[in-house]
Amino acid sequence: MIEIRDLVVRYGSATALDHVTLSVRPTEMIALLGPNGAGKSTLANTLSGIITPASGTLTVDGRLAHIPEGRQLFPDLTVEDNLILGGWRSRRRDPAPVYEILPRLADLRGRRAGVLSGGEQQMVAFGRALMSQPDVLVVDELSLGLAPIVVDDLAAHLVELNRESGLTVLLIEQNARLAFEICGRAYVLEAGHIVAEGPCAELAGSAEVARAYLGGSIEEAQP
Numbered sequence: 596m597i598e599i600r601d602l603v604v605r606y607g608s609a610t611a612l613d614h615v616t617l618s619v620r621p622t623e624m625i626a627l628l629g630p631n632g633a634g635k636s637t638l639a640n641t642l643s644g645i646i647t648p649a650s651g652t653l654t655v656d657g658r659l660a661h662i663p664e665g666r667q668l669f670p671d672l673t674v675e676d677n678l679i680l681g682g683w684r685s686r687r688r689d690p691a692p693v694y695e696i697l698p699r700l701a702d703l704r705g706r707r708a709g710v711l712s713g714g715e716q717q718m719v720a721f722g723r724a725l726m727s728q729p730d731v732l733v734v735d736e737l738s739l740g741l742a743p744i745v746v747d748d749l750a751a752h753l754v755e756l757n758r759e760s761g762l763t764v765l766l767i768e769q770n771a772r773l774a775f776e777i778c779g780r781a782y783v784l785e786a787g788h789i790v791a792e793g794p795c796a797e798l799a800g801s802a803e804v805a806r807a808y809l810g811g812s813i814e815e816a817q818p
Contacts, residue, residue: 596621596731596763597642602651604637611637613787614651619731621656624757624764626774626795629784635767636664638784639735642765657730657763658685664735666720670709674700674719677708681723693722697752714745721749725756731763732756738770746770750777775799 597619604612643661678690694701738746775795783791
């Protein structure tokens with residue numbers, strides 16, 4: 596669904612992504628890990644067409660939806676109006692299918708998005724992306740600023756969509772434990788470079804990755 600080859604993105608003279616290559620096959624859930632400033636959001640914004648790369652190739656096969664870092668809702672509009680705007684290009688105006696997937700949004704439909712909790716806002720951003728009926732979903736920092744119980748609930752919805760409807764997912768995360776738990780493969784991005792890639796089980800067992808993203812080895816982290 597996504598093929599990126601030798602992608603270079605610059606902000607003026609600063610290089611944010613330096614010859615990045617990665618792929619996401621249909622129905623996969625792939626994680627892109629890395630610390631703040633690694634270039635993860637730059638890659639997401641480039642996939643969405645917000646940023647124009649300096650060089651390299653980028654191909655997306657199908658309709659892509661992007662859940663941006665920080666949600667970026669319209670705070671003075673209701674939940675339902677935010678959802679309807681998400682379906683603008685697909686001409687989808689009825690949010691009923693999204694309410695079936697995320698029933699909590701049906702209860703919140705008449706409330707302004709700006710007064711919701713962080714978890715509720717993330718759910719609205721999730722639902723807004725689904726309104727475009729995507730083939731591939733790019734999720735930028737699903738867990739950012741949210742309580743673990745909220746993150747677990749959103750992650751469960753994501754896994755269910757992947758398993759039941761074949762939705763392809765690129766999950767961009769700092770929370771490596773979450774990413775390794777729900778994704779099959781992962782890439783590690785540092786300072787604009789891919790420094791590791793492979794099955795999540797192998798990366799989670801890597802001492803270097805464990806020290807950088809898990810605070811120690813998997814064995815040490817287990818109770």
